[in-house]
Amino acid sequence: MISIPPSLAPAKEEALSLLRQYWVETPPVSFTKILRGLGLSLIEKDFVWDTSNISWFLDIENNTIYINASDNFQRRMFTLAHEIGHFLLHKNILAREPGKYELVYRSQQIEWIPDPIEQQANCFAAHLLVPKTMLDKYYHQASIDQLTTIFWVSKQVIGYRIATEY
Numbered sequence: 001m002i003s004i005p006p007s008l009a010p011a012k013e014e015a016l017s018l019l020r021q022y023w024v025e026t027p028p029v030s031f032t033k034i035l036r037g038l039g040l041s042l043i044e045k046d047f048v049w050d051t052s053n054i055s056w057f058l059d060i061e062n063n064t065i066y067i068n069a070s071d072n073f074q075r076r077m078f079t080l081a082h083e084i085g086h087f088l089l090h091k092n093i094l095a096r097e098p099g100k101y102e103l104v105y106r107s108q109q110i111e112w113i114p115d116p117i118e119q120q121a122n123c124f125a126a127h128l129l130v131p132k133t134m135l136d137k138y139y140h141q142a143s144i145d146q147l148t149t150i151f152w153v154s155k156q157v158i159g160y161r162i163a164t165e166y
């Protein structure tokens with residue numbers, strides 16, 4: 001088992017407390033109540049800026065998360081969770097430095113993003129989508145492929161969660 005660094009513990013706790021607050025107890029995690037409760041709007045659209053590889057976009061002033069509709073479903077789930085993490089954990093930083101964390105790129109991988117803010121949002125997202133209490137119920141019976149279907153996440157996210165729990 002790999003321990004998550006102490007700097008990421010608050011992100012994990014924030015994710016678990018959000019699930020408790022909205023009584024989310026079964027996978028795949030539903031965002032409907034969470035978004036409504038947090039006062040966040042979600043807009044899925046095709047990003048056409050060709051610079052891009054843009055997966056999501058947070059408009060902090062209007063409490064709106066934009067998700068790239070052309071991303072696959074697993075990625076949309078993860079980026080939405082990641083963005084909610086930024087909203088809960090980093091709202092003050094985002095308000096001070098608008099634009100700084102608005103964009104995330106597909107090439108970024110969960111394990112090695114050097115920016116601590118991004119690491120926290122990824123840790124939040126992984127624990128929000130695959131909390132241990134839910135993973136415990138399926139881990140011993142389901143294959144990795146089945147787990148990705150049950151939790152609507154990528155193999156990478158399942159692999160990360162298994163490595164950090166067992």
Ligand SMILES: [Zn+2]
Nearest residue numbers: 082104118121
């Ligand atoms: Zn981010």
